[in-house]
Amino acid sequence: MRILLVEDDPTVRSFVLKGLKEAGHNVDQADNGKDGLYLAIGEKYDIIILDRMLPGGIDGLNILETIRGQKNNTPVLLLSALSDVDDRVDGLRAGGDDYVTKPFAFSELLARVEALGRRGHNESAPETSLTVGDLTLDLLSREVRRNGQKIDLQPREFRLLEFLVRHAGQVVTRTMLLEKVWDYHFDPQTNVIDVHVSRLRQKVDKPFETAIIHTVRNAGYILRPAQD
Amino acid sequence: MAKDRTPPRHRRWFYRFAIRNGTGKRRWPIRSAGINFALGYGVLFLISATLFLSFIWWSSTSLLNDHVRAFIETDAQELRHRWNHGGAEALGDAITDRLEQNIDDDALYLLMDRHGRRLAGNLPGWPVAIKKMNHFYELTIRRYTFTTPAQFKAYALPHGFRLIVGHDIRGRTLLSTVITRTVIWCAVMISLLAVGGALVVRDLFRRMVGSIARTASAVANGDLNHRITLTGSETDLVAETVNTMLDRINRLMEGVRQVSNAIAHDLRTPITRARNQLEEALFSASSPDELRVAVDKAIGDLDHITGIFEALLRIAQIEAGARRSAFTIVDLNQLLANMAELYEASAEDAGLKLKLNITTLPALFGDERMLQQALANLLDNAIKFSPPDSTLTLSAHPVMAAATSSNTNERQRPLGLEISVQDQGPGMNDADILRAHERFFRAESARNTPGSGLGLSLVQAVTSLHHGRLILTQANPGLKVTLFLPLTPEAEQTGRSTTPTQNTS
Ligand SMILES: Nc1ncnc2c1ncn2[C@@H]1O[C@H](COP(=O)(O)OP(=O)(O)OP(=O)(O)O)[C@@H](O)[C@H]1O
Numbered sequence: 001m002r003i004l005l006v007e008d009d010p011t012v013r014s015f016v017l018k019g020l021k022e023a024g025h026n027v028d029q030a031d032n033g034k035d036g037l038y039l040a041i042g043e044k045y046d047i048i049i050l051d052r053m054l055p056g057g058i059d060g061l062n063i064l065e066t067i068r069g070q071k072n073n074t075p076v077l078l079l080s081a082l083s084d085v086d087d088r089v090d091g092l093r094a095g096g097d098d099y100v101t102k103p104f105a106f107s108e109l110l111a112r113v114e115a116l117g118r119r120g121h122n123e124s125a126p127e128t129s130l131t132v133g134d135l136t137l138d139l140l141s142r143e144v145r146r147n148g149q150k151i152d153l154q155p156r157e158f159r160l161l162e163f164l165v166r167h168a169g170q171v172v173t174r175t176m177l178l179e180k181v182w183d184y185h186f187d188p189q190t191n192v193i194d195v196h197v198s199r200l201r202q203k204v205d206k207p208f209e210t211a212i213i214h215t216v217r218n219a220g221y222i223l224r225p226a227q228d
Numbered sequence: 229m230a231k232d233r234t235p236p237r238h239r240r241w242f243y244r245f246a247i248r249n250g251t252g253k254r255r256w257p258i259r260s261a262g263i264n265f266a267l268g269y270g271v272l273f274l275i276s277a278t279l280f281l282s283f284i285w286w287s288s289t290s291l292l293n294d295h296v297r298a299f300i301e302t303d304a305q306e307l308r309h310r311w312n313h314g315g316a317e318a319l320g321d322a323i324t325d326r327l328e329q330n331i332d333d334d335a336l337y338l339l340m341d342r343h344g345r346r347l348a349g350n351l352p353g354w355p356v357a358i359k360k361m362n363h364f365y366e367l368t369i370r371r372y373t374f375t376t377p378a379q380f381k382a383y384a385l386p387h388g389f390r391l392i393v394g395h396d397i398r399g400r401t402l403l404s405t406v407i408t409r410t411v412i413w414c415a416v417m418i419s420l421l422a423v424g425g426a427l428v429v430r431d432l433f434r435r436m437v438g439s440i441a442r443t444a445s446a447v448a449n450g451d452l453n454h455r456i457t458l459t460g461s462e463t464d465l466v467a468e469t470v471n472t473m474l475d476r477i478n479r480l481m482e483g484v485r486q487v488s489n490a491i492a493h494d495l496r497t498p499i500t501r502a503r504n505q506l507e508e509a510l511f512s513a514s515s516p517d518e519l520r521v522a523v524d525k526a527i528g529d530l531d532h533i534t535g536i537f538e539a540l541l542r543i544a545q546i547e548a549g550a551r552r553s554a555f556t557i558v559d560l561n562q563l564l565a566n567m568a569e570l571y572e573a574s575a576e577d578a579g580l581k582l583k584l585n586i587t588t589l590p591a592l593f594g595d596e597r598m599l600q601q602a603l604a605n606l607l608d609n610a611i612k613f614s615p616p617d618s619t620l621t622l623s624a625h626p627v628m629a630a631a632t633s634s635n636t637n638e639r640q641r642p643l644g645l646e647i648s649v650q651d652q653g654p655g656m657n658d659a660d661i662l663r664a665h666e667r668f669f670r671a672e673s674a675r676n677t678p679g680s681g682l683g684l685s686l687v688q689a690v691t692s693l694h695h696g697r698l699i700l701t702q703a704n705p706g707l708k709v710t711l712f713l714p715l716t717p718e719a720e721q722t723g724r725s726t727t728p729t730q731n732t733s
């Protein structure tokens with residue numbers, strides 16, 4: 001993916017840059033708002049990562065508002081040291097698609113970037129079923145089959161699996177699951193998500209020979225088709 | 229920097245008396261409430277004394293006049309009698325007689341014949357002012373060396389004779405002097421009293437305000453425990469308010485102090501641990517794997533520290549008060565059901581059963597995310613401190629106002645609602661319950677469970693934000709943690725508008 005990174009802190013910038021490049025992305029960078037805005041308007045990117053606070057008059061929200069004002073719908077991920085609910089709401093209201101607070105784990109950022117990039121692709125066609133390897137989800141009847149065998153899932157388990165399937169091959173973090181599957185934005189204190197995923201595994205993986213839901217250490221989970 | 233706006237001293241006087249723009253009102257120059265009070269009092273006193281003395285003056289002079297006139301009338305009556313019996317001769321004698329016997333020297337007479345000759349009496353001549361007969365005149369006349377007011381009445385006698393009977397009313401002058409003197413003395417005395425009163429009243433005011441001022445300056449100098457002593461006077465109203473305010477400030481300061489202590493002690497520990505780990509790895513790690521493990525642990529510690537910071541900040545933000553921008557109408561039934569679903573799995577994983585005991589709740593005006601967080605903290609504690617194979621209970625129900633017979637006609641409206649989480653764990657003793665909401669407080673028995681002692685502090689902050697109460701009770705076995713949340717008028721209106729409704733309680 002082609003990514004623009006606008007961040008003034010050199011340590012954070014080089015850290016993110018290195019990580020994204022290692023993950024196989026093509027990254028342009030800017031260390032101030034003016035250059036950032038120039039690149040964001042002039043070039044075509046799959047994703048823009050914007051620091052909210054930037055020196056020199058033009059900050060992240062200004063850039064975001066400007067490009068949105070030009071009907072540019074490139075997904076934007078905001079980076080910020082402010083974790084206040086209000087700031088988050090401000091950022092999303094200004095047209096941001098996701099929000100990550102500093103300090104963050106790189107795995108969290110990468111997972112969210114890839115999820116956003118994916119979202120850009122399959123927005124158009126409304127599907128009625130999802131298939132990954134031998135797993136099929138019927139979105140209308142809410143029926144799940146693996147290897148032709150029917151699996152009974154609770155509504156929430158179905159949504160969890162649906163999210164994993166939609167992001168098959170990508171790492172999804174626990175916070176992402178809490179936010180996207182449960183729509184919760186608080187700190188759950190315990191490993192609630194792990195427990196739910198492990199319940200899902202009991203039904204989706206345990207009865208079969210190969211597992212498709214995998215734990216990624218220090219990051220989260222990934223659903224990978226069984227054939228690989 | 230802003231300029232000092234007060235005009236120079238010599239101009240300030242001008243401003244004090246200057247006519248205020250537009251309004252045309254002069255500013256009263258005296259600021260001291262005590263002096264103004266006494267001054268007002270003095271003026272009032274002076275006015276009433278003057279009124280009172282004027283009344284005395286008026287009634288006594290009119291009494292005197294009546295008296296004099298009556299005397300003149302009777303005297304004239306008698307003199308005419310003499311005329312009837314003995315003519316001008318006898319009348320003249322009678323007048324001379326009377327003048328001789330008149331010790332007070334206040335009787336005035338004049339008898340004249342047809343040709344204007346004076347036959348008897350002590351008036352030198354006919355006063356020009358007297359033109360009409362049988363009419364009272366009040367004139368100022370010269371007698372010997374002084375002038376004096378006098379009342380006269382002239383009478384026509386047969387054969388063109390004329391008689392004047394008069395009376396010197398010097399007494400009235402005397403009375404007026406006495407009264408004037410009284411007025412002056414009164415004024416002097418009242419002024420003295422007013423000045424004295426002003427001093428006393430000012431002193432009184434000062435003493436009343438002084439106690440408040442002393443406390444305020446003590447507080448300004450850093451002694452937050454100083455309180456205004458209540459005296460039972462009218463200033464107690466202010467004093468009580470100020471004392472309450474000081475209590476609140478004190479609590480806030482206490483919070484700040486706790487946080488700085490916490491940063492000093494509780495954050496030092498994980499920071500030290502992370503540092504030591506990294507340092508040790510730097511010096512003694514023999515393989516990249518060992519190094520990696522150490523770095524990984526250090527990252528974990530740093531994340532833990534970040535978590536503590538986040539929690540502290542969030543608590544501080546909530547406690548800073550009135551941060552109600554995120555308040556909306558919250559459907560607690562949905563919220564509780566979803567939270568139960570989320571945590572039920574964790575409970576089961578820990579070998580616990582989560583029992584629900586929820587009656588339908590009315591909508592609440594609140595911050596949904598904060599309420600979720602508070603509930604998450606309670607459920608987390610309950611799961612963390614429960615022994616295996618025990619039961620957790622999440623219950624919720626509306627709280628009704630104590631039913632009074634007088635308003636049974638009115639449909640019962642809940643006062644608020646209660647949400648509680650009960651476990652069958654070790655519970656807490658009374659001393660610990662009192663301290664549970666303090667930041668970083670962890671009971672001795674909780675030392676070997678993970679956590680940083682901020683969970684209940686946040687719950688406390690969230691309940692306070694909703695004007696509610698956090699109640700911990702020993703449930704034998706276990707602990708019951710209850711949130712009481714009052715229903716505000718906004719919630720009842722279910723989002724129609726935010727104008728407060730009439731309170732019917
Ligand atoms: N359900 C419970 N049973 C017994 N003790 C409890 C319970 N809940 C809280 N406590 C006691 O109160 C203390 C403070 O609780 P609190 O939730 O604030 O902190 P914590 O759970 O130790 O840490 P954190 O919530 O920050 O992870 C706990 O350490 C524990 O001693």
Ligand SMILES: [Mg+2]
Binds near residue numbers: 608609679683
């Ligand atoms: Mg806790």
